[in-house]
Amino acid sequence: MALPSPPYLGEEDGNDNKDSRSQTLLAKLKEKAKERQKHCGSESTPSEENTTPIDLKKKRKMQVVGSSDNVKESDQDEDVIQKKKKKSAVRQQTGELNFCLHAEKLQALKIVVSDIQTPATGGKDMSKDQVKDSPQTPEKSAATGFPVLGRFSKKNILKVNRVLPQWLAKPDLIHQNIKDNLHPLSEVPLLCAHLLKKLQSNHIQHLFPVQAEVIPAILESSHHGLLMGPGGHRPRDICVSAPTGSGKTLTFVLPVIQALMQRVVCEVRALAVLPTKELAQQVWKVFSTYADGTQLKVVMVAGHKSLAAEEASLSEVRGGQRRSLADIVVATPGRLVDHINKNSSLCLEHLRFLIIDEADRMIDSMHQSWLSQLVKAHPKSKTPLRQMFNEKMF
Ligand SMILES: Nc1ncnc2c1ncn2[C@@H]1O[C@H](COP(=O)(O)OP(=O)(O)OP(=O)(O)O)[C@@H](O)[C@H]1O
Known part of the structure; x- marks a missing residue:
């Protein structure tokens, strides 16, 4: 039996069905x-x-x-x-x-x-005065229990007054103008005939202001001997600050030579320390010029010769005994330390004058600790340092 085919409703009806569905x-x-x-x-x-x-x-x-x-x-x-x-x-x-x-x-x-x-004021802002009066330690917050940082009060810092030692606070001032303040040699007290003659032979008729001031002061302090100054006190240390070319070299050369020229036994009694070999050579030359005609011997240890040669110039051994060949030693810090550490030919037992020239530059070479080595080498090293500096210091 054939199934009845659905009636044809046309294309439009089919579309309607689809849409409705x-x-x-x-x-x-x-x-x-x-x-x-x-x-x-x-x-x-x-x-x-x-x-x-x-x-x-x-x-x-x-x-x-x-x-x-x-x-x-x-x-x-x-x-x-x-x-x-x-x-x-x-x-x-x-x-x-x-x-x-x-x-x-x-x-x-x-x-x-x-x-x-507002930790302590119950929410109100604190006035400046209150902040000032607040304690130094941080408070704990009432709400959180954590310490509140940064609430430190301002304290008035006491002003520190700088106090200089008397010799620095009240120095003896010297005229800066050299030409208008020349001192004739005849007016300079205590200067010996030998040195006056030497000065004149070097065409020096006048002393510069710094020389006229300092030379008599040193001569006076060593007038009664090398160990004692005026009134039985120890000789004074001297610090000189003067411009370049003002004649500082002669200022220490002349009194040192005059103080030592009457010595009997040759020993190292004066030591001049300079920062460079060239400066040491200049100073050695001036010392040698004015020591000429005396029995004083000036030796330089500045590295211009070998260490052994310098050592030989400092002392010799005769009859089994060491004898000094130098009264005045001019040295650079490096070589000085070498001689102190490496040999015993440099004996500083009798040292009376320590001259630190170009002191501002010498401070730079303090890393070589030459000064402390020198103090150790001195037999009075166990005594306070200031006694070591009984000598004159420029
Ligand atoms: N009284 C004097 N009359 C004439 N000439 C002098 C006198 N004193 C020193 N001189 C000369 O003046 C020059 C400078 O002197 P000196 O080298 O001693 O000065 P200084 O202050 O040591 O200088 P620097 O700080 O550069 O070492 C030298 O040539 C020296 O011969």
């Missing part, structure tokens, strides 16, 4: 979606209050995934619309939550800030 399907889906929305809304509302935005997102995602299992592929468009709607709802909710969280944070910050500003 899809419309009904769409209507169903919409209903489902509405139900789901209602369902989701009623479920999520109470719990979302206690969840973080991240949890909410996860939840939404789970729901979306769960719902997609039940929906057919043809429903994807509708699903996307629903997702967007949900997302916007979630964003709105999370925005509110974020706002709430921010507000809470701000509140917390406000509490902390107010603690810092």
Whole structure:
């Protein structure tokens, strides 16, 4: 039996059927979606209050995934619309939550800030006077219990008055103008005939101001011997500060030679230390010039010769006994330390005059610790340093 074929309704009728079917399907889906929305809304509302935005997102995602299992592929468009709607709802909710969280944070910050500003005044600002009077140690915040840092009071610092020693605070001032303050040799007291003659033979008729001031002072202090100054006191140390070319070299050369020229036994009694070999050579030359005609011997140890040659010029051994060959030694710091450390030919037992020329530059070479080595080499090293400096210092 043949089945009755459906009546031909034309192409338009077929299309209508399809449309009506899809419309009904769409209507169903919409209903489902509405139900789901209602369902989701009623479920999520109470719990979302206690969840973080991240949890909410996860939840939404789970729901979306769960719902997609039940929906057919043809429903994807509708699903996307629903997702967007949900997302916007979630964003709105999370925005509110974020706002709430921010507000809470701000509140917390406000509490902390107010603690810092007003720990002890119950929220009121402290006046400047109160801050000044506040204790030195940091207080603990009443609200947090943490110590509040940075609240140290200002203390008036006592002004320190610099006190210079008398010899620096009240120095003997010497005229700067050399030409208008020349002193004829005949007027200079205590200068011996030998040196006057030597000066004249070197075409010097006048002494410069610094020379006229310092030479008599040194001669006076050594007038009663090398160990004792005026009144039985130890000879004074002397510090001279004068410009270049003012004649400082003769200022110490002349009195040292005059003080030593009557010596009986040759021993190193004067030591001049200079920063460079060239300066040592200049000073050695001046010493040699004015020591000429006396029995004084001037020796230079500045590295211009080998250490052994310098050693030989300092002393010799005769009859099993060491004999000094130098009364006045002119040295550079480096070589001086070498001789002190490496051999015993430099004996400083009888040293009476220590001359530190170019003292400002010599401070730079103090890293060689030549001065402390010198003090150690001196037999009076166990006595205080100032006694070591009984000699004159320029
Ligand atoms: N009374 C004097 N009359 C004439 N000339 C002098 C006199 N005293 C020193 N001179 C000469 O003046 C020059 C400078 O002297 P000197 O080298 O002693 O100065 P200084 O103060 O030691 O200088 P610097 O700080 O550069 O060593 C030298 O040529 C020296 O011969």
